[in-house]
Amino acid sequence: MARMQNERNLQVTFSKRRDGVFKKATELSTLCGADVVVVVFSLSKKPYSCGHPSVESIMNRFLVENPPTDIDAPNPIVIAHQNANTDEINTKLNRLEIPFEREKKYGEALQSSRKELPIEKLSSFDFKNLCKALEVADEAIERVLSIKKECGFEFPYQTIGSAFTPLRVTKHSSSDSYERPSGSNE
Template identity: 40%
Template structure:
């Protein structure tokens, strides 16, 4: 059954270390993925060289680099620009083209994944709404006492409506030479109808 309440939506989270280890690991994975995605977009859009090195709470190392992590780190520590000969320029241009294509493909895949997650959330929300509308079809083992009482009352009302409808149809379709004697159990009223031609 749906109580009609809605959530409070996305709220600002206080910036402090997460104490729960499971939540910490999940948050790290999500944020790491987002960080690498943003770095990839920055490389694709601006043509910059980027190196990211991230250590997980458990101590694992994750890295992302364009054109690669070693090249960017070596360049940072040496502060020497790469040699400016034709062969190096050709190799670098070819590498940049490959990385740009891969970054564009990664961005496209991430966008598709985001769209799929949104679609999944919409389907989940739709399923909750359907379950709320079809509350009577839910297994009774999962219902509490109040829900069971409500279900019982609704089924009794449905039974009464069906009985009244059957009686109405019977009266309309009964041959006119017979007497109709009906007991309506819900209101304990005896109806005795006699029709003559």
């Protein structure tokens, strides 16, 4: 690091860095409950200070033997920095709440539009009806595909075998439930 040569850039950087140091001092005071004072002098020897609970009360601890008893008086500079920080956080929170509410409403709309139970909670009767509905939907897809093929519609992809035929399950005579055939001999 080296000292800046341009006076204008030096003053701008001083102002920005000074505010950053004051903000950090305020955060340290707020988070840790510490009494903090920061005094900075500009190039023109002008003093800038920030402190909590107040610059005067903390400086008096070092300069005077009997400090004043009112050390808990709020410092307007500290309060201004705290309010600025709070406003910044509130602005960010408000910006995040709008898309969150939109997504929450979208999720609620999806949940309310769902009419069937999850497949794990279906009764055997409902499961049979679902299978029949899927077969009917599959037949409708097959009809649309055959009509499109007759009209000369070319599919942009190749199908292997009968990709549009429904999954057929075997029905065992021992019960009315549908089971997948297994490869084990149990």
